Amino acid sequence: MTVERVLPTQEARDLIALVRELAAKEVAPRAAAGEAAGRFPRDVFRTLGAAGLLGLPYPEEHGGGGQPYEVYLQVVEELAAAWLAVGLGVSVHTLSCHPVAAYGSAAQREELLPAMLGGDLLGAYCLSEPQSGSDAAALTTRAAPQPDGGYVVDGVKAWTTHGGVADFYTLMARTGEEGARGISCLHVPAGLPGLSFGAPERKMGMRSSITAQVRLDGVRLPPGSLVGEPGAGFRIAMAALDGGRLGIAACSVGVAQAALDTASSYARERRQFGTAIAEFQGIGFMLADMATQIAAARALYLEAARDRDAGRPYGPKAAMAKLFASDVCMRVTTDAVQILGGYGYVEDFPVERYMREAKVLQIVEGTNQIQRLVISRGLARPGA
16 A cells, blocks of 8 residues: 655655655565575665665755655655665664764764765664663773874674674764763774674574674774764764664554555455455454554654654654554564464565564664653653
8 A cells, every 4th residue: 555645845755756666666576585585785775875865864965865854754664664674774874874963073074974975885873782782871892092082992882783784883982981971972984904793693584684793803093083072972872862763663664564555455355255354354453453553653753753853852752653663563563464374474475574574673772661761751850
């Protein structure tokens, strides 16, 4: 089913039409084989970059698309519906660019952003560590300041999307005291001596998206690598994650919509006892619930995006959107498998892949338990 979208401008409508065409011709036809082979689709990202889709929510003056988040997220949803590894990859790249765009110096924005947003480069975001996941402030990767203004970095980052295939890494490392106030943000180009990567993780789903450890052994960063003020890294990381969580919400809605479309089509065509199974109340009500939940999840992430675009606080609402949309995605994909019955459990239809992919969306960019913590803390503040 083609989702009817309410978009603010003709430019945005043309953009969505372009994305749908690219998704149908260049992305979706390769998803099943790419996932089965665990092959990273770098050329797909080059195609998206050439179409201007890797810098959509950033200013045109720095090479971005100048689009509001409301529009950018709907692009992510369309791509995720075609192939989650691609939609989520665009979200991760956008997240990786945020610190330089929002907190970098004028010189950094002028020097780095055109290449980061221009479509040829792909970014990765390095926050989590083997022993530091939800407790991000406990990270131990250390960046030692040098007399020339550069840094020498030692440590290991874990669960890094695009680890080993990215062209740059946005790194959170300890430059001072223990705790959140001692963390800084650094820009790390790929290819530096001492920068290496673990073997790709063997994942339940989204196997074509490379997830690997990033290892830094005496990596020497030049002067100008610090993004923002020393010790501001944790605040920068959390601000970036607010936008990233909306990206995961959009991905969740995209995968759920793809599962619903497959299940609905199958239910209209599959006949039992002389009638299409979509006519049976047990199946019809499942489809109705799936569609309702998807519509609600989409409305929630778009509302949060409009708050972001208007400059209003949106962090707790982003957490709500990520929490709700990813839980919806898990329920919808599970129900899609059930509707297809035995066919849902085999690779002839994509719903078994959607179900495996859905699980990671409840984990990345902060587990859904952490989202509940963010939401509840927001409610506990005076005047909430």
